[in-house]
Amino acid sequence: MKKRSVSFFGLGHVGLTTAACLASRGFRVIGYDIDGEKVKRINNGEAPFFEPGLDELLRDSVRSGMLRATTDPMEAVLNTEVTFITVGTPSALDGSIDLRYVESASRMIGEALRHKKDWHLVVVKSTVVPLTTERVVKPLIEEASGMRCGYDFGLAMNPEFLREGSAVRDTFKPDRIVIGEFDKRSGDALEELYRDFYGEELPPIIRTTPVNAELIKYSNNAFLAMKVSFINMIANICQKLEGADVTVVAEAIGMDKRIGPLFLKAGPGWGGPCLGKDIMALKRFSESIGVTTPLIDATIKINKQQPMKLVELAEKHLGSLKGKRIAVLGLSFKPDTDDVTDSPSIRLVKTLLERGAEVIVYDPKAMENFKKLFGNSIKYAPNALSCIEGADCAVIMTEWREFRDISPQTYLKLMRTPVLIDGRRIYPPDVYSKHLRFEAIGYSPPKTK
Known part of the structure; x- marks a missing residue:
């Protein structure tokens, strides 16, 4: 079975590491980032930060053509079947979460989906407080795309548990995978992606609601x-x-x-x-x-x-x-x-x-x-x-x-x-x-x- 093509919005530690790992196992990956210099370095096979094992994975994935980066969000979405949101969620001055990058990514993905006929899965991997996926991401994508979640596109929350310094190892050998699905089709699609990625080494999968997935990470x-x-x-x-x-x-x-x-x-x-x-x-x-x-x-x-x-x-x-x-x-x-x-x-x-x-x-x-x-x-x-x-x-x-x-x-x-x-x-x-x-x-x- 052909492996799904995947895009990432945000190429920091989580986004780029996960992208390179997927690409190393035969997934076609496009990474989007607003930082043009970072995109240039990635396309040259250079990681913009230090992470053990990432340089070799990235270099090989870029050379093989399985991974490329772009500053065009439309290109990333229209040429893939699954989009992971992996942007940062910094703190506001009072310590509360700042969702501006998640909101921006949601709007851009929605605008791109307006030009796409095929069903598309959107996965929130950024760490977000409970209810963000359903009350922030979902309505923003629906508004920008003119589509309905659960019918025209899928949505899931899939928290990451990567540790800096061992992020590559953690991607290949996680303790578990948590899928917070908006609907069964979305959960099935994401589980299928991970089954293709891990094969016989599939870790335990917990399928639940988006709010539970968000709270599990925190x-x-x-x-x-x-x-x-x-x-x-x-x-x-x-x-x-x-x-x-x-x-x-x-x-x-x-x-x-x-x-x-x-x-x-x-x-x-x-x-x-x-x-x-x-x-x-x-x-x-x-x-x-x-x-x-x-x-x-x-x-x-x-x-x-x-x-x-x-x-x-x-x-x-x-x-x-x-x-x-x-x-x-x-x-x-x-x-x-x-x-x-x-x-x-x-x-x-x-x-x-x-x-x-x-x-x-x-x-x-x-x-x-x-x-x-x-x-x-x-x-x-x-x-x-x-x-x-x-x-x-x-x-x-x-x-x-x-x-x-x-x-x-x-x-x-x-x-x-x-x-x-x-x-x-x-x-x-x-x-x-x-x-x-x-x-x-x-x-x-x-x-x-």
Whole structure:
């Protein structure tokens, strides 16, 4: 059976990664984006952002002719059978969701459908608050196209669960697929597409309503954020208890099948383009329908305060940070990405500058994106060893593999004052504390006997 042709509106992490993966398995894909420079790079086989495994997939898909990008929305819709909306959904000033790009994409798709006779499936993959698919996307497409949803075109909500740094792997091997269908024909068409894509490796499919699909995505991210904030709260308790270690506590409670080990890694807090934005959007939406969200409030509060714990540990050893040289290792919100969106490193560096510290930073992938935020207010090292050279304190903020290889002796040799703060728990405290003035999130050394 011939595989469906697919278009994507929005070629960010979700749109481009999903497009390249589909194209690699024989789907003809057209990607639309308003950014002409991005479209040019994609058509040259170059990913406009760093994502492991994407460059090769994209290059091969473009060369084979299975994927191309365009700045013409009409071309994308008229030459495909299924259109995924994968535009961004940023936050408004009050934290509520900003749907302007979803609304714009819906209108453009509707205008294109006005010129199409064949039935077409529209799939909302962007993260949107409950009721958006049926109360915003559907009427906008109907108005622009002059058609009726459920008769002339299909509609479904299909949330994504991709993680930056492993988005390609997550696309090929997801835990489940959620299809929020407007009608059975729409759900059947989308399920058929995924059956063609996954073949015998089809993951579990949950077919439900659009509003459930929308809420599943928000509930998923809110729970993950809450889990991280919870273990960070426990880490802060451990910090005050002689001999306590949050990694031991987390490992033990993670063995409980009701809890599980994932997202129980204490650190400087969660970041990235999704968790913070999504839980604030859920909070504001909930308030709009008269529901309070005390767990979300606590989750946000703990996360906001967490980077300050690292500052406190630095001051414990150095006193005033004014004039002190602080080396920050890691700027992206997680390893294997160049994304610094809402990264804990941003909050840390801002606080260090406010305290009068001289800040020097290094990250193997995210330097350029960090420069856009801080400019010449901080220094940028060409590598990790240059970053810690002459520093009074070094802080681990992202668990890049190359940082794990820096020995205690290297820190001792290169730093002016060998104070090391492990914000990501990548070093064994019993080893590093023998050589350095060492601190780690959620760790308090046992009393010397």
